[in-house]
Amino acid sequence: SFSWTRNGKFFNVAKDPKVSMRRRSGTLVIDFHSGGRPDDYEGEYQCFARNDYGTALSSKIHLQVSKSPLWPKEKVDVIEVDEGAPLSLQCNPPPGLPEPVIFWMSSSMEPIPQDKRVSQGHNGDLYFSNVLAQDALTDYSCNARFHFTHTIQQKNPYTLKVKTKKPHNETSLGYSPAMYRARGITETTPSFMYPYGTSSSQMVLRGVDLLLECIASGVPAPDIMWYKKGGELPVGKTKLENFNKALRISNVSEEDSGEYFCLASNKMGSIRHTISVRVKAAPYWLDEPENLILAPGEDGRLVCRANGNPKPSIQWLVNGEPIETSPPNPSREVAGDTIVFRDTQIGSSAVYQCNASNEHGYLLANAFVSVLDVSPRMLGPRNQLIKVIQNNRTRLDCPFFGSPIPTLRWFKNGQGNTLDGGNYKAHENGSLEMFMARKEDQGIYTCVATNILGKAEAQVRLEVKDPTRIVRGPEDQVVKRGTTPRLHCHVKHDPTLRLTVTWLKDDAPLYLGSRMKKEEDGLTIFGVAEKDQGDYTCVASTELDKDSAKAYLTVLALSYLAANRLRDLSKERPDRPRDLELTDLAERSVRLTWIPGDDNNSPITDYIVQFEEDRFQPGIWHNHSRYPGNINSAVLSLSPYVNYQFRVIAVNDVGSSVPSLPSERYQTNGARPEINPTGVQGAGTQKNNMEITWTVSSSWMPFGMEL
Structure with a gap:
């Protein structure tokens, strides 16, 4: 069941026709469509959720009504100011919730141009480092935009009267020193308009943005620079704003405390203002209490650790009541931020709350302590079937529950030792992770x-x-218009999986019209036309994986003479094979598969497989075997204790291709010698000795490790 308090007292939802609670959720709904004053419902709300096992609390929710009060009517006198003097126009907007966005405009709704001489401060006031005669050509009105009410309030405009020594001249030289001299304006050293004096302090909470501001007067308008005493400005989190008059530090932390100073300077001199920054912190979690399941007689503990500045105080509650006034529990001991349970008993289940608070805020967490005696239960589906592609990582899930917490073990085919280590990793949640699934890993x-x-x-x-x-x-392929090209797509896949082959043209699904025929191992295009030119991609997919291959088809509209030249192209050596892959890895064999290169108008007759090992003769390639030109996969016999890599050479009537790029390496294990040494001879060099000699076999012959 759900209930609510308002300002710490029970809130009777049933007695108020404007208030209702959603079924099964406890969400409170206040309906103002039929009238009523939203202000009457402002306050601090908290939700209580109860059942037979305890009571949980929500954090406190502060409900405030967004407002956009009217600006007090006031008479604004004409402001007289000497040219070159500083000036600030105050905004003082009415308080709103949330605070309004401030901007300055003229009464004709033209934005006030801002630069390093004229700019708006964070408090909303408009600051003039020095006033010029041209500033009197417009009036100045402060506007406040209230976000939630979608309203804008406007203050009565200010009108300036600038007393000058020279009449205003539209062609004057901007803000240059020559302009100031020409107008008889005295150049002055900088002086701070905000903040005042030489030093100030500012407090900010951890995790929010810190905004430091320095606005200075002077002729000419000063430049502002920012520094941190004893170090650099925080890297990666500082940003200069408002023509360098504001320094924003995002997501402040305790390390950002210290003294910052702004330097305002012009040709007449410079001044410095120091801002002492103190970073405080509302409470934040170090260890949030977590739900605890204990068996009768078991021990356990709830930990609630929080930090903040100042350091937060910890208060424990049970089912929403202070733990000091709750019914006594001899198995429970409170020690500051920890509750220790010893020899727990059935019937002592409850919901515990930890409240960590300081002057800047609070944290509230619920933790359910359940005392149960439950035999193990499996929570997942029975007799799952998991399919995985060979050599891929996979995970077998086994969610479970019990109290005391059960121990979980995995077995294969109902026998053997517990599976954990090597290719397996058993996780605490019951899952068994397999880093590389092999054929021999199949089973129950x-x-x-x-x-x-x-x-x-x-x-x-x-x-x-x-x-x-x-x-x-x-x-x-390059083909002439009207011919019948064929695009190959020969796929090898697991026969127990359903294979789907689709074609794309220019990365979009290919529409198979009457001139196209999709076959089991390719695509044929009859009477090819220029519109058939483009990228063709074959995509082979099953429920577990997919592979793709792409080629570009060029269609030529050739004259008769050009067609004859195309037909009479000279034959060339084949292109090298590509994409070598090792599969079916075994102790003394491996399957090597490759993709043939272009035969360049002369059919491939043979493939030569070569190998290189990096232990005895690194960098030297040796012939391993030779295969007919109509295959692209072969099982290779291997010797023990050799770190192999392979490459393939294609052969046609013209000659041999460039060797393919090498495959990945494959290391075979050592084994006992399989053949005896050859060329054994014995001869005596003296009457009392015998010298035995023999021929040493090559390291990659079937001998295994060096003798």
């Missing part, structure tokens, strides 16, 4: 949760699938 995995009251188990079946790969994709 059982998670078993156990506590003193019993056990529960659940099973997960893991299937490891072959990856989807395009082993021969489309190739760039």
